[in-house]
Amino acid sequence: MHDPNRIAGLIAAQAHAQRQRLQIAAAAGAVVSVAAVCLLGLSGWFITGAALAGMAGMAAVQAFNYMMPSAIIRLLAILRTGARYIERVAGHEAALKALARLRPQLFDALASAPPERALSLSSGEASARLVQDVDAVQTLFVRKSAPWALGAGAASSALLAGLASPLAGGLLLAAMTVSCLGVMVIARRLSDPAGKEAQIAVGALKDRLAALEAVAPELKAYDLNDWAVQQAASAADRHDSAQIALTTSAGWMTVSQAVVTAAALAVVVFATLGAPLSLTALAALATIMGMESAAGLVGALHQNGAAKAAIARLDQAAPQVLPHDGTRPPPPSLTLIAANANLRPPHRLGLSGPSGAGKTTFIERLIGLRDAHPGEVVMGGLDIASLSPATRRARFAYAAQDVRLLNGTVRDNLLLAGPGGDDTLWRVLEDAALAERIRAEPLGLDMPVGVNGERLSGGERRRLGLARAYLRTAPWLVLDEPTEGLDAATEAQVLKALERRLVENKQGLILVSHRTAPIQICQTRLRIEGMAQDGRVLVTPERQTAVV
Template structure:
């Protein structure tokens, strides 16, 4: 298998270096397994044939035959093979598991900190599939590294034992092993690798489709589309099953080719050893069998290599470009708005309004790095946002998105995402300001109240207010709120806005707001109205800017 390239390939190479001791132990144990297997079967064949001849030669010959030494060596080889196989499997899988345990957070960190272009084009299910399924498939790139060493050791021992019968027998064994390796490689390249790649792609598509349909389960039930969803899952699963069948067929052809080459190897070795004693012929023939079997150890690597390399490509496709090292870091908390030329400093309050689709949310997401910035649209401090190092401006903002995402954990777990060191008093204060403290106190678990998967146990308004409380906990000069009172009744909205106004005044925090509702907009001194943009362009700004009394 060729070494993977790209950013993911570099991470794999680094983990191979980190795990070199375990991998070296696995390779050495694999060599011992191959040598012991060849020696065990070859010596057993010689011993059986020699013992039979000695027994047939009469009592004197039978008594003179030394069976203790060969039987002791056979037992030794059997013990060596068993012990070495255990060491090979344990050390190889140990290296793979350690490597994957480090690779997964490294890849996640690349996804989380890189530029967002590629991730914005992928669904959550697809990203999850690549972080789980594709990284799991990389274990073959560690486990099967011992196969070439096993082949080399097995070839050496098998050729040496066959050579004892006749040099041509040794040559026939080497040629047979080379043929087996070539056949496995060719079938792996032509059949197994394409099927393995298809299995990886189909598996990812199946899991991504399943995740998307699961997320839309309430709507599917409401519209009576459960049957359609089942059909969609069946279709995706069928594609995966067909790819798996093709991979199994490829494995069958590889096994059949190895069986055929094994038969030819035995025949060629026996013919080449013609004239040698029967025990040596048996030794050569069985050495050829185990030698070809050692070459067949590459079959598993070739059969699974396609899926592993496809996994590398899929991860590379989704890997964002590296963050630029030359970006500036903002030196103050001022924000420059390219749409109007305004310069804002906390505690200024600004609202963006406009029809749905005018780009309000995208505008804010570009400011905090969730989307690619547009030149001259925002200035952070004294630098254009496009020249700011990715993530460098994040400490300036606390953000409550329109689409609130919650962990499947407790209220405390979700709040502490914004402030890991916050005390319970801090959490309760934020919940009070978001007008949701009473709901949490009503639960016997208090802050340990479970919210369910993505807040399933909460109402839409409660999820929004919990997201608002989380944003309040982040200490930042600017508070960014996207539709903070959407889904709230008039009474709840009034409580939230009254406490938000008081909180902003107490902390001197600036506010950037998006809302379709008049109440939140009334908190802001300046309102910028966005117009519907031309497709493919940035949002346009109405020249008129109203001051709200």
């Protein structure tokens, strides 16, 4: 089930949680605009007035008050600097604290989504969603002070211009309205599409780079480095083109604002003809700073397309989580319907069959990594298709054929399965025939394994995944090709430890293997022949084909 407002709801919740900091940032932004407008306007009035007083003679010089305007100018300069600092600190602190809470929520939503959605994103695309897209959302928090700054700047500049002529104040407000409307049109036509394309392009670039990195050894072996560079360059070109378009739109916004500012300055000065020159100078400089107060809005609109695209992409990546079915975990008994096989821990089931027949697909359906077909398997008297994936997963400890490892230490990768002290970690490594290899390392359990375990061999990665599955407490242990790539002696050592663990823990076993030795430790053996037209796997129990 997809909830298109889910991410917007999370963002709104974080904005509410950070409302105090955002209010401080908005108030400080308003003070910055007012101080900047008054500072430049008063400076223009003061310099012009002082010059006119000097030209009028000594009597005018003696009567002119230099002290009070000088003190106010210094005060305004201090206020502008201090308020700018407060605005930046409060706004960015609110954004960073919000994102620190958003990222875990987004990751949880992604990981808890329906299996077909959660597993459909590549690592590069998922990384782009959780990094670049969330960074784009950050601007929503930082720019919340922009409307307040614009409003305060418009009001103060219009008031100062109105001191010279009420018409000048009205014309300035009209010019600021025209400037904002023009920037909004440019943003909608240029910035929004470019920002959306930039978010998509960075995801495609990271996806391509991740895919090429994953097959780096093969690319080197087949001398395809030049081809890989071209593939990466092609994805980078799309990203660069989007960034160029986005930068170009920012340039047009700046040009538009500059043109309207020049026109506003001309009409305001014209409207103040007949007023004292010092007030004309005040109105002119207040106009410039008033128009400048719209800069925050320009930046917000420039980034608006990227932010909207990021929210849409995050909504797509993290749809509504499937609700828990609300039932207690069923008993761990399993019935494979068509095979008429009733299993209960500590029973051992072996699955064999040709490559591509659907062995891995079947166990992934069973344990909740894929949608289950009704009528395939019954767990504790309930069809597994009626159970949520989370309920099913709780009954199994799984070691996949394709082992995925964190770019961390051996300890980090083991503790993914659950808590355990050093003694427990060494015990599961012993049972996986990997303890001797890890003890040989100076750092032991704190040895880094590298990106996806690149510092380990294929067999060692597989055994580390096996050790991780041993740490998880569950009625059933599910192993997919646990001894693939191992020599006979190591395989025998692993299987001996596996049998001992199954007896000690009274744990059931579901094992997939092409090899004879692992299948021989299983009491029930089924052969999976392929997939039926309805998607279910074909099983041969005792030489008879049936549909499961």
